Amino acid sequence: MKLNPISPFCYEIPRTGDMRVPGRIFMSRRMAAGLSEEEALKQVANVATLPGILTAAMAMPDMHWGYGFPIGGVAAFDWKTGVISPGGVGYDINCGVRLAATGLEEKDIRPVAERLVTALFQNIPTGVGSTGSVKLSVKDELKVLKQGGAWAVRQGLGDAVDVERTEDGGCMAEADPSVVSQRALERGLKQLGTLGSGNHFLEVGVVDEIFDEDAARAFGLFENQITVLLHTGSRGLGYQVCDDSLAFMNKHVKTLGIRLPDRQLACAMIRSPEGERYFAAMACAANYAWANRQILLHRARETFQQVLGIGPRDLDMHQVYDICHNIAKRETHIVDGNPRDVCVHRKGATRAFAPGHAAVPAAYRHVGQPILIPGDMGTASYVLAGTQKAMEESFGSTCHGAGRVLSRKAAKKQSKGRAIHRELADKGILVKWSGRSTLAEEMPDAYKDIDQVVESVHGAGISKKVARLRPICVIKG
DNA sequence: ATGTTC
Numbered sequence: 241m242k243l244n245p246i247s248p249f250c251y252e253i254p255r256t257g258d259m260r261v262p263g264r265i266f267m268s269r270r271m272a273a274g275l276s277e278e279e280a281l282k283q284v285a286n287v288a289t290l291p292g293i294l295t296a297a298m299a300m301p302d303m304h305w306g307y308g309f310p311i312g313g314v315a316a317f318d319w320k321t322g323v324i325s326p327g328g329v330g331y332d333i334n335c336g337v338r339l340a341a342t343g344l345e346e347k348d349i350r351p352v353a354e355r356l357v358t359a360l361f362q363n364i365p366t367g368v369g370s371t372g373s374v375k376l377s378v379k380d381e382l383k384v385l386k387q388g389g390a391w392a393v394r395q396g397l398g399d400a401v402d403v404e405r406t407e408d409g410g411c412m413a414e415a416d417p418s419v420v421s422q423r424a425l426e427r428g429l430k431q432l433g434t435l436g437s438g439n440h441f442l443e444v445g446v447v448d449e450i451f452d453e454d455a456a457r458a459f460g461l462f463e464n465q466i467t468v469l470l471h472t473g474s475r476g477l478g479y480q481v482c483d484d485s486l487a488f489m490n491k492h493v494k495t496l497g498i499r500l501p502d503r504q505l506a507c508a509m510i511r512s513p514e515g516e517r518y519f520a521a522m523a524c525a526a527n528y529a530w531a532n533r534q535i536l537l538h539r540a541r542e543t544f545q546q547v548l549g550i551g552p553r554d555l556d557m558h559q560v561y562d563i564c565h566n567i568a569k570r571e572t573h574i575v576d577g578n579p580r581d582v583c584v585h586r587k588g589a590t591r592a593f594a595p596g597h598a599a600v601p602a603a604y605r606h607v608g609q610p611i612l613i614p615g616d617m618g619t620a621s622y623v624l625a626g627t628q629k630a631m632e633e634s635f636g637s638t639c640h641g642a643g644r645v646l647s648r649k650a651a652k653k654q655s656k657g658r659a660i661h662r663e664l665a666d667k668g669i670l671v672k673w674s675g676r677s678t679l680a681e682e683m684p685d686a687y688k689d690i691d692q693v694v695e696s697v698h699g700a701g702i703s704k705k706v707a708r709l710r711p712i713c714v715i716k717g
Numbered sequence: 718a719t720g721t722t723c
Contacts, residue, residue, distance in 0.1 A: 335718070369719090
């Protein structure tokens with residue numbers, strides 16, 4: 241695939257064949273030189289052929305191959321003439337990240353780290369098919385799908401301010417539980433408040449370095465501060481919503497009469513019964529994910545208090561922000577100088593709204609929206625802030641994480657004979673996990689260098705570095 | 718990512 245540098249941190253796939261717009265990849269020269277993502281680049285070009293796509297099919301430096309659309313991809317479609325596609329969101333609808341800061345410092349946690357990680361692992365169900373964190377009736381589940389994070393707070397599983405510091409207030413109003421299948425409801429019934437598996441985790445970390453004092457102060461972050469970072473999504477419910485939607489979209493797309501370069505790009509006009517049905521079901525799964533992360537934060541608060549023998553006031557575990565990185569949203573963006581109503585697909589990409597945007601919580605509005613970028617479990621995670629340049633160049637979007645370089649299979653092979661948990665322990669990172677091959681599949685070597693990913697988006701100007709976090713304890717599924 | 722191939 242031919243890539244033309246159009247600026248020091250942006251490369252273009254020129255328009256050819258059925259492409260309606262070019263492709264655009266945000267990455268440093270160094271990452272471009274090491275790029276071996278031919279299949280993912282082809283997927284960017286494929287997305288560029290879809291009806292109603294605006295400006296360019298975009299990808300972030302953490303891009304890799306995904307279902308139809310690349311992971312690390314951003315695609316915005318005109319609301320009236322464009323399409324919506326489950327492949328542009330991903331199977332784990334509203335997979336996302338939540339960060340809480342505490343009143344504690346590293347010295348308060350080091351002596352109890354072993355007990356803390358053990359207690360977190362006991363109190364939070366992990367792994368494929370994990371259940372049992374909260375008891376839910378079907379009636380309550382429908383409320384979760386409609387209300388999102390606020391439902392959990394109403395149950396006493398969090399604070400009102402948690403919801404205020406969540407993207408979209410932890411709720412997409414377009415949710416319509418009547419379009420969610422019985423099977424999806426069944427899968428969701430017992431999984432609320434569970435972590436899941438794969439790259440999902442809950443991590444106790446420490447603020448390692450501050451890059452932007454003003455933004456860090458606004459976000460309530462200071463050096464040596466203990467943080468909790470958690471990464472999970474909508475579990476089996478979201479997976480089932482995606483699966484159900486792909487089934488009816490595949491049927492529907494045959495009636496559209498458009499030629500798709502890949503059947504995994506199955507889609508519908510946004511303003512069609514099929515498009516609206518997917519959007520309404522997707523929003524339900526998004527709300528479920530926000531309730532899920534809300535409950536996990538509550539479990540973390542309970543566990544810290546139990547292990548440290550302190551009350552909520554001394555713990556002071558307060559939410560910094562919660563973002564989604566697998567979602568489609570209705571947003572207004574300036575396109576060719578005019579405001580346009582668009583449907584932005586972010587799949588393995590994060591919203592990065594600029595200072596002054598009304599969707600950014602008031603306390604953060606002068607510095608921009610917080611962005612949470614988890615690294616692999618052996619290195620670091622980053623807090624960034626949204627920028628005006630992101631509004632202008634990437635539909636208010638940035639990267640989402642390190643991005644895989646090794647397939648799960650390849651990672652397992654490379655880890656043979658190694659004790660990954662010991663390698664991490666040598667770096668001062670305690671890890672507890674449930675899946676037989678989780679640690680091998682998720683080992684640091686399986687991921688790109690998070691520092692390079694973050695330098696790319698910082699260099700491109702689509703977000704700016706605020707702080708780096710270093711892990712101390714990690715639980716995984 | 719996923720009751721990891723209803």
